[in-house]
Amino acid sequence: MTIAKAVVTVAGLVAIAWVLWYFLAPPPPARSGGERR
Amino acid sequence: MTTTPASGAPAGVERRRVTFPVMGMSCAACASRIQRQLVATPGVREAAVNFGTTKATVELDGAEPRTVMEAVREAGYDVGTDALSLAVTDLRSALDTSRLERAILAVRGVLGAVANPAAESVRVTYVPGFLDPRELEDAVAAAGFVLAVPVTEADPVERERLVREREVRDLAWKLVLAGVVAVAAMVASMPLMASEAVGSADLLARVLMPLNGVLRRGLPWLYAADPQSLKVGLFLATVPVMAWSGRGFYVSAWRGFQHRSADMNTLIGVGTAAAMLYSVVATFAPGVFTGAGLPADAYYEAVSSIIALILLGRLLESRAKGRTSEAMRRLLGLAPRTARALRDGAEVEIPAVAVVVGDIVLVRPGEKIPVDGVVRGGRTAVDESMLTGEPTPVAKAPGDEVVGATFNTTGAITVEATRVGRDTALAQIVRLVEEAQGSRAPVQRLADRIAGVFVPVVIAVAIAAFVIWFDFGPSPGPVYATVVLVSVLIIACPCAMGLATPTAIMVGAGRGAERGVLAKGGAALEAAAAVDVMILDKTGTVTEGHPAVTDVLVALEVVDRVAAGPPADGEAAVLQLAAAVERLSEHPLAAAIVRAAAERGLEPPEASGFRALEGRGATATIAGHTVAVGSATFLIELGVDVGPFTDAVDSLAARARTPVLVAVDGAPAGLIGLADPIKPSAVAAVRAFKAMGLEVLMVTGDIRKVAISVAGEVGIDEVESGMLPAGKVAVVKRLQAAGRRVAMVGDGINDAPALATADVGLAIGTGTDVAFEAADIALMRGDLTTAVTALELARRTMRTIRQNLFWAFAYNVVGIPIAAGVLYPVAGVLLSPVFASAAMAFSSVFVVTNSLRLRRFTPTFAT
Numbered sequence: 003m004t005i006a007k008a009v010v011t012v013a014g015l016v017a018i019a020w021v022l023w024y025f026l027a028p029p030p031p032a033r034s035g036g037e038r039r
Numbered sequence: 040m041t042t043t044p045a046s047g048a049p050a051g052v053e054r055r056r057v058t059f060p061v062m063g064m065s066c067a068a069c070a071s072r073i074q075r076q077l078v079a080t081p082g083v084r085e086a087a088v089n090f091g092t093t094k095a096t097v098e099l100d101g102a103e104p105r106t107v108m109e110a111v112r113e114a115g116y117d118v119g120t121d122a123l124s125l126a127v128t129d130l131r132s133a134l135d136t137s138r139l140e141r142a143i144l145a146v147r148g149v150l151g152a153v154a155n156p157a158a159e160s161v162r163v164t165y166v167p168g169f170l171d172p173r174e175l176e177d178a179v180a181a182a183g184f185v186l187a188v189p190v191t192e193a194d195p196v197e198r199e200r201l202v203r204e205r206e207v208r209d210l211a212w213k214l215v216l217a218g219v220v221a222v223a224a225m226v227a228s229m230p231l232m233a234s235e236a237v238g239s240a241d242l243l244a245r246v247l248m249p250l251n252g253v254l255r256r257g258l259p260w261l262y263a264a265d266p267q268s269l270k271v272g273l274f275l276a277t278v279p280v281m282a283w284s285g286r287g288f289y290v291s292a293w294r295g296f297q298h299r300s301a302d303m304n305t306l307i308g309v310g311t312a313a314a315m316l317y318s319v320v321a322t323f324a325p326g327v328f329t330g331a332g333l334p335a336d337a338y339y340e341a342v343s344s345i346i347a348l349i350l351l352g353r354l355l356e357s358r359a360k361g362r363t364s365e366a367m368r369r370l371l372g373l374a375p376r377t378a379r380a381l382r383d384g385a386e387v388e389i390p391a392v393a394v395v396v397g398d399i400v401l402v403r404p405g406e407k408i409p410v411d412g413v414v415r416g417g418r419t420a421v422d423e424s425m426l427t428g429e430p431t432p433v434a435k436a437p438g439d440e441v442v443g444a445t446f447n448t449t450g451a452i453t454v455e456a457t458r459v460g461r462d463t464a465l466a467q468i469v470r471l472v473e474e475a476q477g478s479r480a481p482v483q484r485l486a487d488r489i490a491g492v493f494v495p496v497v498i499a500v501a502i503a504a505f506v507i508w509f510d511f512g513p514s515p516g517p518v519y520a521t522v523v524l525v526s527v528l529i530i531a532c533p534c535a536m537g538l539a540t541p542t543a544i545m546v547g548a549g550r551g552a553e554r555g556v557l558a559k560g561g562a563a564l565e566a567a568a569a570v571d572v573m574i575l576d577k578t579g580t581v582t583e584g585h586p587a588v589t590d591v592l593v594a595l596e597v598v599d600r601v602a603a604g605p606p607a608d609g610e611a612a613v614l615q616l617a618a619a620v621e622r623l624s625e626h627p628l629a630a631a632i633v634r635a636a637a638e639r640g641l642e643p644p645e646a647s648g649f650r651a652l653e654g655r656g657a658t659a660t661i662a663g664h665t666v667a668v669g670s671a672t673f674l675i676e677l678g679v680d681v682g683p684f685t686d687a688v689d690s691l692a693a694r695a696r697t698p699v700l701v702a703v704d705g706a707p708a709g710l711i712g713l714a715d716p717i718k719p720s721a722v723a724a725v726r727a728f729k730a731m732g733l734e735v736l737m738v739t740g741d742i743r744k745v746a747i748s749v750a751g752e753v754g755i756d757e758v759e760s761g762m763l764p765a766g767k768v769a770v771v772k773r774l775q776a777a778g779r780r781v782a783m784v785g786d787g788i789n790d791a792p793a794l795a796t797a798d799v800g801l802a803i804g805t806g807t808d809v810a811f812e813a814a815d816i817a818l819m820r821g822d823l824t825t826a827v828t829a830l831e832l833a834r835r836t837m838r839t840i841r842q843n844l845f846w847a848f849a850y851n852v853v854g855i856p857i858a859a860g861v862l863y864p865v866a867g868v869l870l871s872p873v874f875a876s877a878a879m880a881f882s883s884v885f886v887v888t889n890s891l892r893l894r895r896f897t898p899t900f901a902t
Binding site: 007010025 | 299300491492496503
């Protein structure tokens with residue numbers, strides 16, 4: 003259980019950091035290929 | 040795209056000049072290489088290739104278009120092609136298809152034709168310049184098919200309209216499905232909530248009990264149903280809502296995610312997906328929750344109602360957008376479809392698009408002039424109000440320029456075409472409107488801006504809550520953590536946020552409609568609330584838009600000579616005489632005089648021997664006396680001594696009145712002053728604009744003297760006169776460049792570009808359809824105070840929207856920490872997803888109620 007908690011904690015923190023970084027501090031977005039509007 | 044039969048070609052040999060695009064040129068040397076190749080081709084007389092425009096112009100002397108194309112290809116380049124889709128009615132079988140394709144392929148300039156019976160359309164690939172739309176139409180007709188829309192009208196604007204119509208229909212059906220399922224799910228969820236909430240002595244259960252009782256009496260069978268079957272039924276109903284009605288949100292959310300942006304779509308997507316996921320587990324594996332001592336609640340009604348409400352907002356938005364492209368269609372519709380051109384000395388009727396520079400076209404009275412050109416023969420007066428906004432027709436004689444789509448009133452003229460197609464004044468106006476609509480940045484919604492930060496933060500909070508509950512929460516950790524995660528996402532779901540703007544706009548727009556203000560969507564009201572400069576067009580906006588008699592001066596002894604019977608007074612006699620002559624004229628000033636006489640109940644006597652000199656005056660015989668009515672110059676030409684009225688004429692002109700003199704048997708009998716009168720409401724409206732803190736400016740196509748006089752009377756300090764449509768646009772742009780938010784009120788087609796360019800354009804009630812379509816807000820009355828009402832309403836609506844958004848977010852700010860379990864360690868309270876969803880519903884009710892308060896809006900100028 004301790005291992006599970008450790009894994010979830012690390013994964014959660016990484017996820018939070020990633021979400022905030024991904025949406026709030028983006029460099030100029032690199033457009034994914036084939037995406038046209 | 041031009042196709043010119045060159046004049047003077049020997050009979051039997053076809054000589055035509057053709058311009059077509061060339062692809063692949065990278066330098067001027069390429070152009071000369073193609074040119075050499077073309078000139079060397081048999082049957083080509085001349086060729087000119089322009090590197091700058093990437094176009095080639097060749098004069099064909101017997102060469103087939105195909106030969107020319109091959110020559111270009113041999114030089115190592117290619118001919119630019121274009122494609123268009125034509126709707127063909129009754130195209131059913133494969134047999135039809137090949138017959139139609141063969142017929143179209145035989146048309147000069149066509150490279151390919153693919154018919155599609157399923158869509159009842161045919162896609163034609165062609166070389167612009169070689170293809171004559173008429174030949175294509177003829178070929179289709181000869182093969183026995185009917186085009187749903189003429190080739191010349193299969194333009195991008197029309198296509199856009201069809202696309203928009205389809206979009207609105209699509210959204211409407213999606214809304215119907217989501218709405219029906221949402222209502223059904225809400226009703227069906229009541230017994231579920233009741234059965235599961237009773238034991239927990241939940242606060243929510245007590246709140247809902249009265250409603251539950253009513254429902255139990257009304258639909259007893261629903262309460263008798265097996266809860267598990269109800270859940271499965273709701274699941275089955277909700278799947279199509281998500282998969283079809285809500286598909287757009289998930290696709291947009293995914294696209295936004297790829298571009299690192301989080302908006303309303305992300306919230307809707309994540310929120311509904313979380314609620315759905317939770318509900319699916321509660322339906323098919325309820326043991327996961329019940330085993331942990333938690334109720335296995337489903338939130339299907341939340342999924343459907345969120346999707347339905349957001350779709351409603353989208354539908355309203357899309358319908359409003361459709362109206363802007365309608366403006367373009369109307370503008371293009373102003374141009375006449377056909378023209379009568381002189382070809383080889385004969386008069387032939389050809390499509391207006393086929394007129395080329397140098398063609399001589401005939402225009403009869405009562406017709407529109409097909410292209411821009413120069414008058415070569417005849418005299419007339421042309422109504423150019425489309426261009427200038429001024430209602431008085433302008434006299435035209437040989438050498439004068441005329442503009443396409445203007446209206447020829449009295450005489451037949453011949454016009455040499457100088458500008459056709461995309462170069463005409465009308466095409467330029469269309470382009471101005473197009474550019475304004477295209478360049479206007481889509482109004483970034485406040486909710487979206489906040490959501491851009493809000494959404495990632497909510498997701499982060501939800502994950503954080505999950506981790507904390509997993510690590511430190513009571514057992515079973517994973518279940519509590521999941522419940523908290525979903526609660527946070529559901530309470531953050533933007534139901535109230537989604538409603539904040541559309542409900543306020545719906546109520547505001549509805550209230551506006553009652554007061555004669557039609558706003559095209561929320562963006563229009565948003566822009567109108569923010570303006571700080573008000574530009575007013577003069578003619579038709581500040582003034583009535585048509586001349587009226589303002590002064591009548593009389594030389595009694597002259598009048599007495601002709602007056603049949605005792606006239607009521609001298610003024611009446613002068614009006615009566617003038618009306619008798621002018622009744623036979625079509626000039627607007629004449630119409631104003633006739634109207635003035637009629638308003639005073641005067642019966643004009645019989646007149647004979649009517650003669651009119653265009654734009655100057657007219658003469659006729661009344662009871663044996665020669666009566667002349669017209670400008671001072673006209674009467675002087677007739678030998679009348681206007682001396683007695685010279686001072687009066689000057690004083691009228693100084694007050695921006697148009698003087699019209701009346702003479703009887705060569706002696707001046709009276710003077711009539713005409714002017715475009717100022718609307719009675721204009722002064723009060725201008726004062727109200729200033730009281731609202733706006734800077735007021737007047738623009739007009741009229742001359743400076745008149746403009747200043749009118750502006751002075753209504754209390755406007757700044758005036759821009761002598762403005763053509765482009766000039767008005769320039770004024771708007773100049774102010775915008777200085778950081779101002781500009782509103783413009785106008786009525787004419789000539790105002791349309793400026794209306795579309797302004798941050799908010801208001802078309803006034805007496806205006807043309809085109810002005811209405813180009814504007815953001817249509818005022819149903821001619822009264823300028825309606826514009827004041829529009830701005831007041833916009834400000835009130837925006838204030839309501841801001842309040843709504845504030846409260847919607849405030850609920851989230853309070854609700855999210857509670858949902859995350861902040862109160863659990865302190866008070867042992869955990870917000871169940873049921874309460875999260877109820878809190879969401881309550882915030883929605885609050886927002887709707889706040890919006891409904893707009894119904895009590897009363898404008899300053901209540902009528």
